[in-house]
Amino acid sequence: MYQLLDASRFIVFITGATSGFGQAAARRYVAAGAKVIATGRRMDRLIDLQIELGAEKCHIIELDVRDRAAIEAAIADIPGPFKNINIVLANAGLALGLGPAHEASLDDWQTMIDTNISGLVYTVRLLLPGLVERGGGHVVTLGSVAGEFTYPGASVYAASKAFVKHFALAIRSDLQGKNVRVTDIEPGLTETEFSVVRFAGDQNKADNVYKGTKPMTAEDIAESIFWATSLPEHVNVNKIQLMATTQAIGAFDIYREK
Ligand code: NDP
Ligand code: 8X3
Numbered sequence: 001m002y003q004l005l006d007a008s009r010f011i012v013f014i015t016g017a018t019s020g021f022g023q024a025a026a027r028r029y030v031a032a033g034a035k036v037i038a039t040g041r042r043m044d045r046l047i048d049l050q051i052e053l054g055a056e057k058c059h060i061i062e063l064d065v066r067d068r069a070a071i072e073a074a075i076a077d078i079p080g081p082f083k084n085i086n087i088v089l090a091n092a093g094l095a096l097g098l099g100p101a102h103e104a105s106l107d108d109w110q111t112m113i114d115t116n117i118s119g120l121v122y123t124v125r126l127l128l129p130g131l132v133e134r135g136g137g138h139v140v141t142l143g144s145v146a147g148e149f150t151y152p153g154a155s156v157y158a159a160s161k162a163f164v165k166h167f168a169l170a171i172r173s174d175l176q177g178k179n180v181r182v183t184d185i186e187p188g189l190t191e192t193e194f195s196v197v198r199f200a201g202d203q204n205k206a207d208n209v210y211k212g213t214k215p216m217t218a219e220d221i222a223e224s225i226f227w228a229t230s231l232p233e234h235v236n237v238n239k240i241q242l243m244a245t246t247q248a249i250g251a252f253d254i255y256r257e258k
Contacts, residue, residue: 004230008033013085015065015123016092018045020192021142021225024218025089028226030057037082039063039074040092056081065092065119071126085130086137087229090123093142093160095198098153109156116160124171128180136179138229141168145188145241149249161186169238181236183228188243190216213246 012029016022017038023045026036030053038049039061046060059082061074078085093116096108124139131137146154147161168184175182195206209215221242228237 003232005232006033007226007230010034010087010229011037011082011085012087012089013037013039013123013127014089014091015039015063015119017049017060018042020194020218021187021190021221022089022091023049024222025091025225026053026058028219028222029087030054032226032230035059035082037061037078037085039065065123066114068118068122068126071122075126075130084134085127086134088124088127088131088137088139089142089225090120090139091142092119092123095146095154095157095194096200098198100153101155104153104155112156112160116157117163120164121167124167128171128175131180132175132178136181136233138181138183139168139171140225140229141182141184143168143184143186143239145186145243147186148241151250152253165239172236172238179233181229181233183225183237184239185221185225185228186239186241187216187221188241189213189247190218190221190244192218214244215246216242216244 007029010029012034014022014026014036017026018040026038026049029036035057037059038046040046041062041064043062046062050058050060059079063070063074094112096112097104120141141164143164144161146158147165150158165184168182172182191210195209196203199205224240224242228240231237
């Protein structure tokens with residue numbers, strides 16, 4: 001019988017646990033006996049999650065990943081039973097807008113850069129020394145298929161996820177000999193609040209993204225995250241790229257004069 005790691009030893013720090021993948025991962029880890037530190041900006045949702053999962057297994061922190069000082073303070077303040085974090089799930093992120101590059105909002109671009117790049121880098125950099133000091137652990141980043149295959153309207157979002165992919169690969173080299181594993185999870189079409197956020201709360205536009213097809217679910221992604229971190233310590237899954245069966249990569253787009 002193949003021996004997976006004992007999940008009851010996991011203490012998982014999750015950014016973006018108020019919705020989607022982060023929330024599903026919190027549930028998945030706690031169901032397996034792990035402890036989680038669930039973070040995000042929407043405190044009401046974090047409180048509901050803590051009530052659902054129990055305060056012994058779920059510590060919550062109101063946190064905006066763009067605020068580097070707040071992350072430092074939050075880490076310093078983590079209570080004893082949750083201190084020995086061994087998995088970091090740097091998941092918080094977002095896409096804003098789907099307009100062409102010459103019309104897209106520069107404020108939206110800045111928010112994506114601040115969240116998907118700076119926020120992820122702060123999270124990982126500030127939590128890594130603890131993993132190294134404790135003799136090992138696992139960093140899981142949330143990239144995207146958009147980090148590999150671009151599509152119209154996704155310029156900065158796609159570029160931010162390409163950053164995530166390379167950052168994950170690069171820190172893995174730095175961590176040689178430290179027993180810290182790094183995995184970039186790169187999903188495609190998955191129905192969460194992602195599209196509602198992208199379209200600034202327009203539920204109709206968001207619903208249309210998934211209409212008539214079968215996207216993946218947050219639970220599908222949480223399972224892949226859980227699996228990668230549960231493999232024996234000598235195995236490092238560099239990346240997992242997942243698409244809905246109904247999604248595939250399209251042809252090159254050739255412009256022709258009318
Ligand atoms: P959701 O919108 O459902 O969840 C996003 C989470 O990120 C929320 O919990 C939100 O929490 C958090 N978040 C956003 N901005 C911040 C911030 N400044 N500080 C802290 N937390 C923040 O989307 P998903 O679960 O789908 O997305 C999770 C990750 O997966 C993202 O990085 C996304 O880019 C990526 N991804 C998503 C795909 C999809 O199709 N759904 C596919 C590929 C990748 P709060 O607002 O409470 O702060
Ligand atoms: C989210 C998936 O294809 O909408 O990263 O960019 S996609």
